[in-house]
């Protein structure tokens with residue numbers, strides 16, 4: 001099961017007992033376009049196709065006892081080997097499991113630079129641990145347990161493929177992300193400028209691109225400090241960043257009439273609203 005792959009396309013091969021789970025995911029949105037245009041070629045390989053008994057058995061009871069079933073190593077290894085063979089040499093093979101190394105943006109960037117990616121999805125209580133020795137990495141997408149690796153592999157596919165040249169559609173977005181490296185995102189708004197009594201910060205409608213940029217960086221810094229102190233501590237902040245934070249208070253402090261419990265508004269009346277400037281307004 002797979003789509004035709006142009007020689008310069010990025011290859012993904014997913015080893016899964018539930019290939020149909022990927023139908024909508026691979027057909028929709030930016031990834032759907034990347035697949036149909038041949039920028040990304042996706043194969044799905046089912047370990048059940050590599051069994052040799054009438055019941056097509058892929059699981060068995062755990063040695064040592066305990067609840068649930070474990071995916072047998074032979075069909076998974078055979079499917080993995082088939083998947084590797086469908087992709088160029090140098091592709092990365094990854095097992096999705098809650099006991100893996102945490103997935104992060106740096107890994108997504110590394111893997112987007114590889115020729116392809118094999119993703120092995122576990123089910124039941126997990127995969128026989130010897131499969132770890134057949135892959136390059138074992139990855140977890142977070143500290144919670146899913147019923148299988150399929151959804152986790154979708155997370156990885158989306159994070160990696162959106163970094164491929166031509167997939168995101170807007171190269172500026174990737175640049176913007178690297179500007180904000182290590183920070184949470186700054187708040188974004190679209191029309192209407194006032195909604196349910198809440199006003200979009202006037203600075204964003206000022207038409208002053210330099211001011212907007214520094215306001216956004218200050219907001220990203222405030223948000224990171226408030227919500228992810230662990231990330232904030234790791235930042236190498238320059239004096240200029242600290243000054244920006246003082247200059248632009250957190251957007252959470254904006255006074256929204258009708259929103260209970262918000263402190264007083266910082267005075268932004270000196271920023272003129274030239275919201276009819278076409279290049280600053282959402283179109």
Ligand code: ADE
Pocket residue numbers: 096097098122139140141142143144145146147148149152
């Ligand atoms: N399979 C089950 N839970 C998972 C998780 N958190 N990350 C990756 N794969 C998983």
